[in-house]
């Protein structure tokens with residue numbers, strides 16, 4: 001993941017990784033499903049909650065965007081969503097992880113009123129954010145766009161660069177969920193980590209090889225939800241995982257970005273019949 005800000009015009013949300021970021025050994029995860037029960041607790045699991053069969057559960061596509069809300073950004077999002085319908089006839093809604101720099105707050109208000117979720121992405125787009133970056137953005141969204149504080153319940157770390165401290169700050173500030181962890185082992189591999197949503201009552205089970213002090217039961221944050229973001233995989237499988245903004249990555253170890261190759265691996269991952277949340 002990109003740890004430094006490149007020049008602005010070349011700034012991409014580099015979520016690239018070259019290997020799985022977790023393993024079941026590193027996770028060391030234990031959870032007693034008899035004690036950890038919905039709606040306030042849910043163990044890490046590859047099976048749908050409530051004992052439902054995968055065949056009974058609808059496919060969930062989580063559509064998000066991040067950074068500044070600008071007219072061109074809303075136009076781009078609308079290219080994907082405006083003409084589509086959910087099976088129930090409703091227009092799909094999305095989550096916008098908003099940061100302060102360059103954001104047009106009138107559009108944030110409009111986007112929220114149109115039924116979309118506005119969530120936190122720090123004020124100035126920093127990884128491993130201090131408390132002021134997280135909570136200050138809540139105040140900005142509330143004061144400048146009128147978003148009710150109680151409706152800002154989600155967070156995604158810039159560059160997906162989070163620490164155990166980030167998760168603790170989020171839980172302390174009353175957030176409901178974090179959306180910063182990759183699930184980067186294909187569902188076709190043993191030990192895959194594309195889990196359903198889980199609460200951190202028994203610690204984290206994703207990203208265990210990448211985040212110090214996480215997993216093996218830590219951090220303990222009862223009722224705080226983690227939403228693993230399933231990667232796309234190119235022909236190299238686990239070694240060719242693509243997280244955020246896969247169209248900016250080079251596919252299959254090539255030296256240049258090739259849109260047709262990107263489309264192929266995105267389709268292949270999307271159609272593997274097992275995927276959970278894709279970011």
Ligand SMILES: [Zn+2]
Nearest residue numbers: 066067158159
């Ligand atoms: Zn971002």
